[in-house]
Amino acid sequence: MSTIAEFRIPAADSVMSATFERAPEATFEFESSVSKSLPSLWVSGVDPGTIEPAFEADPSIESSELLVETDDRLLYDVEYADSVHLYDDLLADGGSLLDVYGADGWWRIKMRFRNREELGRTHDRLVERGVNADLARVTNVERLTTADTQLTAEQQEALEAALEYGYFEIPRGISMEDLAAELGISHQALSERLRRAYETLVDAELRVQNEPPNTES
Structure with a gap:
């Protein structure tokens, strides 16, 4: 397998x-x-x-x-x-x-x-x-979903940490600098991981939306 x-x-x-x-x-x-x-x-x-x-x-x-x-x-x-x-x-x-x-x-x-x-x-x-x-x-x-195969392990980790520490909340629960410190990476490395993860997720979502509907009965 x-x-x-x-x-x-x-x-x-x-x-x-x-x-x-x-x-x-x-x-x-x-x-x-x-x-x-x-x-x-x-x-x-x-x-x-x-x-x-x-x-x-x-x-x-x-x-x-x-x-x-x-x-x-x-x-x-x-x-x-x-x-x-x-x-x-x-x-x-x-x-x-x-x-x-x-x-x-x-x-x-x-x-x-x-x-x-x-x-x-x-x-x-x-x-x-x-x-x-x-x-x-x-x-x-066989157990991987589409999202699993597109996001790297580092991107997945960054998104999960951002969600856990409230980075996406308004107002934010943590700054990018502090989140980077939690992950043990530089501010720039975290910024790049999140940017690429956003691009990957948006691209996957747009492709799904643009797929023609399945008309098979």
């Missing part, structure tokens, strides 16, 4: 630990890709003058090249050192990367496996390499 798994892995056990230390405000997200090669890396929260020296000082990174610069994000093509095996270890048993997000010294990795056995082998391999791979969530694909 196809399975969705979410790993929480410390950068100290995987990649870019030095980058997280030198650029603590930065957040990272792998670009969506259908390729089996390592996708490019979106960086938010910092400018090139901050992140590029961090990349250069990181022993897990061989080289980096700025591909795209927008108002709030940077896209880098990053080549990792030969000693970095995390990507190969994750995909060795046929799993597929769905989402990779990094912040505050941690990677959150969402993957799809064809069955629980593939997931188990992947987890065991990471542990054997000394990687503290915490399985944060495991879900059968």
